[in-house]
Amino acid sequence: MMKLWGRANSTNVQKVMLCLHELNVPFERIEAGMAFGVVGTPGYQAMNPNALVPTIDDDGFVLWESNVIVRYLCAKFAKGTYWPEDVAARADVERWMDWQQTVFGPAVRVPLWGMVRTPDKFTAEQITAGVQACEASAAILDALFSDRDFVGGKQFGMADIVLLPAAHIWLNVPVARQPRPHFEAWYARAAKRPAVSQVLKLPIT
Template sequence: MLKIWGRMSSLNVRKVVVAAQEIGLPFERVDAGAAFGIVRTPDYLAKNPNALVPVIEDDQVQLWESNVIVRYLCARHSADTVYPLYPLALPARFDAERWMDWQQTTLNPAGRDAFVQWIRTPAERRDAAAIA
């Protein structure tokens, strides 16, 4: 069974969980990162030397980096279905990949500081400039 390492407060973990749910894959999720710890243990560092979430274990495959994981899950588990989650035709496939990479490199960094301040920082310690 697919195992997803990471906490649901991580946008990147949620991305992987949603992909697995859309494909209809059963999975086990293990809380890791932030307050849950685990990511600095030798066992976890063997899975991801960056000490970040998410990581998946799918049979003998271990992967980290959310977009790579989503691409892998789609290629392995939904490519042969009537409605694959990931486009197979090259123009559509690379259009999807462009948006996935844009989300990771442009959209996420633009909103990261505001998200951390609003969601993860107690009100009395929030930096109004970071939210603006």
């Protein structure tokens, strides 16, 4: 059976859990990371030298990097649906996966750690800058979803999966946000999916 290492409140682990639930792939999740430890052990680091979660083991094939795991799973189990076969259609959604890793995800880390996890370690200036960065990303997502239901158009797919955990944090941290009707409508649409409601929980921890 597919194995997944990672704590359930990690956004990067949530992407993989969400993907596995969406694709109806049975898996065993092993707690790892932060309070659960494990990532510091030689055995874990032999699989993932970064000592980070998530890591999967698919019948002996070990893989880390959350967005790559999502691409791998969708290509293996959902070619033509979650993983577009057309090269241009795939690049069209993949750009949003890389944007999540490089822009939106790092922005959301500030309200997550600065307002929920370790507020004592953040200054008011850092929080303000982080909130501004999240608003800039939210404006981009609002424009994206002004003419489509999901990232690739009508069908929910792999880019929606990787954007959702960060969106869940931004739309639920205790801060005043600008209204983003299209972005919020996408999130509400996605939240109706059983896999999404099963993985993305409140309160945020």
